[in-house]
């Protein structure tokens with residue numbers, strides 16, 4: 037994804053939503069990556085999510101049309117099959133900006149397929165072929181490992197599915213792991229989010245109409261700041277309010293952030309309100325964390341505590357929607 041412009045307004049730290057769980061995790065050590073709650077709300081396991089991010093990285097960079105990508109697709113499919121009611125792999129062909137035509141796989145896990153009230157959850161599982169924001173130009177043609185930019189969002193959604201399998205939910209949940217988000221080039225918005233664009237044109241269920249969607253992207257950094265992304269506010273501000281009210285922890289900031297070209301734009305354009313939980317940095321030239329599109333986007337820069345906050349926020353949102 038790429039930042040298109042930056043809007044920063046006064047920040048105020050959110051309070052977590054009413055009766056739902058609140059996170060006390062504050063650093064990246066494994067022992068701290070638990071959340072505490074004063075009620076019977078389920079607690080998201082950030083350490084387990086971290087392991088799921090690590091497992092994705094062990095395949096190597098998941099660059100489309102590579103063996104690592106193919107192997108990871110199989111692993112994601114079987115991992116979802118263990119905790120979803122149905123799993124489908126949507127294959128398609130897309131046109132890239134620089135690499136010609138490309139075969140893609142969107143991997144879709146469904147919980148409670150019969151439920152009419154549905155929540156759409158998305159993350160991209162591919163990684164960028166080029167670390168073209170690396171400070172060392174010699175790395176610009178190397179692939180990005182994507183521990184944060186790819187694996188982190190997927191890891192949270194996989195762990196969420198596992199926990200929902202244990203706890204049960206009355207809500208319908210659709211987890212859509214989209215491919216080929218990160219092969220874009222500057223000044224060509226349509227060159228990004230190719231898997232999401234394909235899914236938006238070919239939804240896995242005819243007439244698919246969830247309540248709304250939540251996209252996770254770069255949700256693993258110890259220093260993450262999740263501000264209210266500009267396009268999310270333009271298209272789906274009421275749902276931004278809902279999610280930020282349920283936010284579990286200090287990484288969620290109640291302030292407007294930048295505008296990011298990401299998968300959610302194309303979901304919104306297809307008529308499904310969709311927000312983006314993404315780490316944006318007001319103090320950075322790129323608008324993102326220092327590891328963004330560099331060879332340093334590795335598992336060592338991922339924090340179980342941050343993953344726990346994001347997963348707990350999703351559990352809180354689901355509990356809210358179930359009421």
Ligand SMILES: [Zn+2]
Nearest residue numbers: 037164185218
């Ligand atoms: Zn990216």
